[in-house]
Amino acid sequence: MSTLLSVRDLRVRYPVRKGFVDVVHGVSLDINRGETTAIVGESGSGKTTLAMALCGLAPVFGGEVDFDGVQLKRDRRNRLNPDRKRVALMFQDPVGSLNPRMTIRKALAEPFRIHRVDARNPDREALRLLAMVGLGNDFADRYPHQLSGGQARRVGVARALALQPDILIADEPTAGLDVSIQGEVLNLLSRLQREMGVGILMITHNLNVVRHVADQMAIMYLGRFIEQGHSRQIFSQPRHPYTAALLSANPSPDPNAQPSQIELIGDVPSLLQRPSGCEFHTRCPRAQAQCRSSFPELTTGKENQQFNCFFPMGE
Amino acid sequence: MSSPVLDIRGLSISYQTDTGSLQALRDVNLVVEEGRIIGIVGESGCGKSTLISAIIRLLAPNAQIGQGAVNFKGGDLLGLSPEQMRSLRGDEISMVFQDPMTSLNPVLTIGRQMSDVQHRSTASRAEKRARSVMMLEQVGIPDPESQLQRYPHHLSGGMRQRVAIAMALMAEPSLLIADEPTTALDATLEVQIIHRLKELQREFGCSILFISHHLGVIAELCDEVVVMYAGEVVEAGSLRDVFMNPKHPYTQKLLECDPARIAQPTRELPVIEGSLPNLVNLPNGCIFRERCSNAVSRCGAERPLLSGDGHQAACHLPDTSP
Numbered sequence: 001m002s003t004l005l006s007v008r009d010l011r012v013r014y015p016v017r018k019g020f021v022d023v024v025h026g027v028s029l030d031i032n033r034g035e036t037t038a039i040v041g042e043s044g045s046g047k048t049t050l051a052m053a054l055c056g057l058a059p060v061f062g063g064e065v066d067f068d069g070v071q072l073k074r075d076r077r078n079r080l081n082p083d084r085k086r087v088a089l090m091f092q093d094p095v096g097s098l099n100p101r102m103t104i105r106k107a108l109a110e111p112f113r114i115h116r117v118d119a120r121n122p123d124r125e126a127l128r129l130l131a132m133v134g135l136g137n138d139f140a141d142r143y144p145h146q147l148s149g150g151q152a153r154r155v156g157v158a159r160a161l162a163l164q165p166d167i168l169i170a171d172e173p174t175a176g177l178d179v180s181i182q183g184e185v186l187n188l189l190s191r192l193q194r195e196m197g198v199g200i201l202m203i204t205h206n207l208n209v210v211r212h213v214a215d216q217m218a219i220m221y222l223g224r225f226i227e228q229g230h231s232r233q234i235f236s237q238p239r240h241p242y243t244a245a246l247l248s249a250n251p252s253p254d255p256n257a258q259p260s261q262i263e264l265i266g267d268v269p270s271l272l273q274r275p276s277g278c279e280f281h282t283r284c285p286r287a288q289a290q291c292r293s294s295f296p297e298l299t300t301g302k303e304n305q306q307f308n309c310f311f312p313m314g315e
Numbered sequence: 316m317s318s319p320v321l322d323i324r325g326l327s328i329s330y331q332t333d334t335g336s337l338q339a340l341r342d343v344n345l346v347v348e349e350g351r352i353i354g355i356v357g358e359s360g361c362g363k364s365t366l367i368s369a370i371i372r373l374l375a376p377n378a379q380i381g382q383g384a385v386n387f388k389g390g391d392l393l394g395l396s397p398e399q400m401r402s403l404r405g406d407e408i409s410m411v412f413q414d415p416m417t418s419l420n421p422v423l424t425i426g427r428q429m430s431d432v433q434h435r436s437t438a439s440r441a442e443k444r445a446r447s448v449m450m451l452e453q454v455g456i457p458d459p460e461s462q463l464q465r466y467p468h469h470l471s472g473g474m475r476q477r478v479a480i481a482m483a484l485m486a487e488p489s490l491l492i493a494d495e496p497t498t499a500l501d502a503t504l505e506v507q508i509i510h511r512l513k514e515l516q517r518e519f520g521c522s523i524l525f526i527s528h529h530l531g532v533i534a535e536l537c538d539e540v541v542v543m544y545a546g547e548v549v550e551a552g553s554l555r556d557v558f559m560n561p562k563h564p565y566t567q568k569l570l571e572c573d574p575a576r577i578a579q580p581t582r583e584l585p586v587i588e589g590s591l592p593n594l595v596n597l598p599n600g601c602i603f604r605e606r607c608s609n610a611v612s613r614c615g616a617e618r619p620l621l622s623g624d625g626h627q628a629a630c631h632l633p634d635t636s637p
Contacts, residue, residue, distance in 0.1 A: 042501025043472050148591075149359060176498070178358035178528050179572040183584035190582040205501050208531075208574040212581055232580070242503075249502040251509070251531030253575050255555050263510070264503045266457065268471045 004166055004199045005031040005054070005087075010063035012046070012053050012223075021271045023049045025223035026063070030216075031167060034193060036200040038210040038231065040246070041220030042268065047203045048092070050220075051169045054201070055089045056080045068166065085115050088165035092172045094152035098144040104130070104155055105140040111162040129158040133188060150181035154188065161192060169201045174209060186213055207250045211235055219243050222271060222279050229305035239301055239312040241284050278310070286311045318389065320489050320522045321347040321370070326383030328365055330375065335595040339365045340546045343383070344621065347490065352516060352523040354537035354554070356530065356569070360591050361543040363526050367492050370524075371408060372400045388489065406435060409483040413495040415475035419467040425451075425478055426463030432482050450481040453518075455511055473504035477511065484515060491516075492524045497532060509536050530573050534558055542566045545591050545602045552626030562628035564607045601631065 012024035024046045031037050039047050052058035054065065059078040064071060067087070072080045091097035098107055108129045109122035119125045130139055133154040144152060153173065160168055173189065174182040190213060193200060204210060210217055210231060218228035219242065227240040238244040245262040264283045269275050275282050281291040288311065296308045323345040330337045340362045347353050355363050368374045370385055372392060385392040387408070392400065412418040420428055429447035436443065444463070451459035454477040467475055476496055483491055493512070497505040509532060516523055527533055533540060533554070540557040542550040542565065550563040561567045568587045570576065577584070589606035592598050598605065601614040613631050621629045 042504060045501075176359075179530070179569065179574070180358065180587040183572050183574070183586040186584055187582070187586065207502060212574050212577070212584060245503050246501065249506040250575070251502070251506065251529070251535040253530040253534045253558065253570070253573055255534050255558050257534075261506055263506065267474055268504075270469075270471075 002033050003030045004033050004068055005201075006066040007054070008064045008066075010050070010053060010065065011061040012049050012058055013061035016272065018272075022061075022274075023223050023271065024053060027218075027220075027223075027225055029218055029225070029228065031199045031201055032215075033166070033199050034197045035215040036189075036193065036202055036213050037216040037218070038202045038204060038214035039218050039220055040205060040207065040210055042205055044268065044271075045220040046223040047220055048171055049223075051089070051171050051201065051203055053080065054082070055084070055087060055169060056082055057089075085117070085163045086166045088160040088163070088168050090156045090160045090168065090170040090173055092175060094149065094156045095144050095147070097156060098152065100144050103141050103143060104147075107144075107155065108140075108159055108162060111159060115163060117163055125162070129162055132161070132192070133158045134184075149177055150184060153177065153181075153185050157185070157188060157192070161196065161198070164196060165198060167199045167201065169203075171203045172205075173202065174204070174206065182209070189213070207247065219246065222269065222274065224279070224308070225306075226280065226309075227305070227307040229301075230303055233303045233305050237305075237314060239299075239305060239307040239314060240280075240309050241286050241311075241313060242280050243307075244313050245285075278308070319346045319348045319386075320388060321345070321524070322384075322386040323366075323370075324384045324386065326366075326369065326385060327381035328369055328374070329379050329381055331377045331379060332595070336379075337594045338546060338597055339378075339594065340369070341597075343543075343546075343548055345541055345548065345551075347522045347524060349489075349522060350516070350520050351539060352513075352525060352537045354533040354540045355524065355526045355543060356528060356533055356540060357543035358528065358569075358591070360545070362546040363543060364494070365546075366543075367410075367494060367524070367526065370492065371404055371410060372397075402435075405432060405483075405488075406486045407488050408490045408492065409486065409488040411476070411479050411483050411491065411493040411496045413498055415472065415479045416467060418479055419475060421467055423466075424463065425465055425467065425470075429463070429478075429482055429485070432485055435486070446485070447481075450485055451478070453484075453515065454478070454481040455507075456481070473500055473507065476500065476508060480508070480512065480515070484519060484521070487519055488521055490522050490524065492526075494526045495528070496525075497527070497529070505532065506535075512536065530558075530570065531575050542569070546594060547602050547629065548621060549603065549630070550628045551621070552623075556626040560626075562623070562626065563603075563630050564609055564632070565603045566628075568606075601629075 007029045010027045013020050013022050041047050049058055053060050056079045067082055072082055075081050105126045108126035112119040112122055127137055135154055174185055214231040217231040218225045221242055227243045238247055245264050248262045266283045277293050278291040278296050281287040290310055296310045298306055300306050326343045328340040330339055430443045433443045448459045497508050537554050540554050544565045550566045572585050600616050601619050604610045604614045609632055619629045619631045621627045
């Protein structure tokens with residue numbers, strides 16, 4: 001597997017009235033060709049900001065990003081400047097990310113126009129893209145409000161993959177969809193990934209989705225990755241207590257399931273007042289004195305499973 | 316058995332659109348007994364939102380109530396004047412919405428908003444304040460006194476949703492309607508909220524109507540389940556009956572599609588082939604026929620009615636459960 005995007009110690013910092021807030025606080029990750037990497041974490045943990053920074057839509061405060069072996073430069077506003085033909089983004093709100101006054105045909109031809117990619121016949125390209133995501137020709141002349149949530153997602157997928165990018169960043173691609181339509185969108189992404197070899201960075205808080213589609217995963221808490229590695233490995237043996245709680249909390253649709261949930265006490269701390277030491281200690285059932293005073297360095301376990309914890313699970 | 320808190324009988328609602336009359340709900344029956352938690356599951360477009368809007372009478376202006384009754388504690392809500400309905404909302408029936416950020420006012424403090432919802436009470440300001448503090452404590456918000464001074468944007472998503480629940484339960488309603496209240500939260504907070512709802516339900520003895528398309532959350536929380544498809548109730552029964560032994564082919568497929576139930580990781584997730592029928596020009600017979608792999612000729616001719624004792628399904632086929 002060749003590494004396409006390599007992120008080292010990325011930071012995003014925003015000024016606030018009393019100083020600053022670190023929304024993404026030193027994140028490292030690799031995205032490989034043809035693989036899906038999932039970022040899991042609750043709302044406010046920095047997932048979307050990370051995605052925005054990688055696309056050049058949010059300023060970067062520190063860190064390095066290599067794309068296909070070349071280090072990305074920052075522009076005057078401190079934004080990364082990846083080749084947007086090669087790094088595509090699918091936004092969270094599928095209907096909101098389409099221009100309401102543009103037909104689907106026009107919306108699908110737009111990437112070609114913007115990037116001045118020679119598409120002799122943008123109309124035919126639009127129809128090809130529609131067919132690629134399983135929508136009929138009759139969708140070409142519809143407006144976004146005439147689409148269902150699942151159809152709008154498909155148009156989002158088609159638009160993002162129009163220029164055959166190397167990387168697709170998908171922000172909550174199935175949020176708000178029903179299980180059946182969620183399955184359709186995920187199957188579509190998996191098929192197109194097989195055909196085009198695109199590397200996918202998927203942002204989600206749906207663990208059931210991650211378990212099925214992700215090769216690699218990272219768990220984000222307060223702007224940091226607290227654990228990352230192969231998703232199979234993490235699902236079978238989480239090492240960080242937050243990951244363990246997250247996986248155990250995932251409600252099971254089986255009425256006979258034995259509740260084995262690790263219930264966390266308290267709330268997510270504010271980014272403005274990061275806890276001392278290990279930032280999870282305020283909610284951690286395993287926390288001890290050491291956790292409150294010093295920050296746990298990165299530990300690498302078997303199969304390259306990385307986590308920040310003094311007292312990891314299974315020890 | 317005591318009379319049910321909510322008893323919806325044969326409710327039909329349509330929306331007037333440019334292309335014709337869209338039959339959003341057809342002949343819906345739903346009973347919520349006192350102290351029970353009922354889950355409503357179904358895909359978007361199945362009529363869940365229309366149903367709850369009808370209960371609290373906040374339907375869009377182009378909605379038309381065709382027939383049926385919404386009996387709440389013995390009286391038909393559909394016959395009430397807007398004033399009478401207003402006095403029920405937030406007092407006897409309250410709601411928790413999906414997004415706590417938009418259901419709280421961003422420019423008022425939590426304390427102000429919590430006092431405002433007690434506008435019917437004749438208690439003094441100090442008493443209202445004390446009650447707000449008590450309710451925040453009940454939903455597990457740390458240091459409730461100081462939270463009253465804060466604004467919604469100061470709170471995390473989980474805390475905001477708990478504030479919304481505290482406000483909804485403030486008047487000790489008989490019926491709490493929760494519309495996807497945990498969708499925006501991560502799994503650990505989702506479980507916290509569900510457990511809290513369960514505890515509060517026991518304490519206050521209210522009934523809860525819980526809408527979600529997260530089947531795991533429904534399984535964790537609800538006593539009974541109602542499955543809706545394209546504006547009709549296709550199956551209803553106890554959680555165990557419906558989830559362990561689904562009778563309607565739609566319920567069976569919906570459960571099969573849940574990635575949480577598929578133990579082996581797969582890139583080929585099951586889906587329900589086909590799409591929702593056009594609700595302006597309804598097909599004859601069973602509403603699910605076009606997507607049903609077991610359909611027989613009778614399914615195209617005659618609409619199946621909800622039948623069965625306790626565990627009900629609207630399907631002509633004899634028991635097709637595996």
